[in-house]
Amino acid sequence: MENHRPDGLDFDIIRQLREDGRRPAKTIALALGITEATVTSRINALSEANVMRVMAQRNVAHLKTRLFCFIRVWIRGRSAQDVATDIAAVAGAGSVMLMMGSPEIHITALVEDNDGLLALLQEHIAQVEGVARLDACVTLKAYKYRYDVVVLSSALSLGEPQGDPLDDAIIHQLQLDGRISNREIGRVLDVSASTIRERVNRMLTNRQIHIGAVCDYRKIGFEIAAMAYLQVEPARIKQALKHLMERKEIGQVSAISGSSNIYVILAARSLEDLFSMVRLTLETTPGVIESTVSLVTQSIKHRADLISLVESPD
Known part of the structure; x- marks a missing residue:
């Protein structure tokens, strides 16, 4: 199962689940002209191979x-792996990535306000042994946020509780398995299925959460x-x-504070593909003065549970 490579039918099923992760297998089967058993077996195979997760x-x-x-960290006198591991344990540090080159x-x-950012920088990250320099910028507005392509590995973090204890408990169950039934959530939490149904529907209607398929970009x-x-x-x-x-190859576009005023995330199929993106997309951006591109070498921590609902995935 580890080497499972999704085919065309797998991607058709994934597209259905991106729209609605709790869409019944029977509904998907009717839409795609296949059997319900085929849908179920395909979903199970994709999940077991860590290609896809509904959450x-x-x-x-x-x-x-x-x-x-977004915080960039330069290090001195200690391995980047060790520094990143220590930073990942800091509350407030969401995704922590090792990069090729410098900054490392x-x-x-994710913080509550400017004071929270200052505390995170000065009292926590700056105190990690090996941190030599920090550069931080704030997202002013997210214009595009591709939330269905993530890192599905031991680096995946589901975050902390946010408020209402029952809502938090329900969301946690849905993060572990987005297709779990209301009845089963109710059994685990000792709450009626109707209460679970009402809570889930409210959170979906209010756009507090999205339940859908996310895929590991490497798979x-x-x-x-x-x-x-x-x-x-x-x-x-x-x-x-x-x-x-407008560029499909770009997964995230944000206006940010600082000398660089736009931040983007890209996923490429090869170095040649990335080179083409840089030359044909980034360097042709209207008004671009300078672009700095860094490759991710390893995810130490990845918050796939947080999204900005500014655009539906393709």
Whole structure:
């Protein structure tokens, strides 16, 4: 199962589950003209091979800690692996990635406000042995957020409780298995199935959560993940954002604070593919002055449970 490579039918099923992770197998079977047993067996095979996982993701807009920040870390006198592992244990440090070259570590953090960011930087990350320099920027607005391609490995983190104990408990069950029945959640939590149904429906209707299929990018044909910081002429930022949002190869586009005013995430099938993206997409961005691209070499921690519901995945 580890080497399971999804085929065309697998991707058809994944597309159905991206839209609605709790869509019944019978409904999917009717839509695709196959048997219900085939749908069930395919979903099980994709899950067992860690290609796909159906899970609940929280919409950041409904959290009290809703300030997305990107932090770049330069290190000295200690291995990047050890420094990143220590940073991953810090509350507030969400995704922690080892990067090729310098800076050696990239962090996506979620904090409540500017004071929270300052505390995270000064009182926690800066105190980790080996951290020599930090550079942080704040996400001003997320324009595109591809939330169905993630890292499904031991680096996956499901985050902390956010408020209502029962909602948190339900979401946790749905993060472990987005297709678990209301009856089974109720049995685990000792709550009626009707209460679970009402809570889940409310959270979906209010866009507090999304339940859908997420895929490990490495298992669906992508070999390289990269991040880019773009410095764009202020007067042409809107044009630049539109240009980047239209490119399917780009998974995330955010306006950020600092000298670089746009942040993007890319996934490529090869180095040649990445080179083409940089030359044909990033370097042709209207008003671009400078672009800095860094390759992800390893995920130490990855918060796949947090999303910005600004765009439905393709």
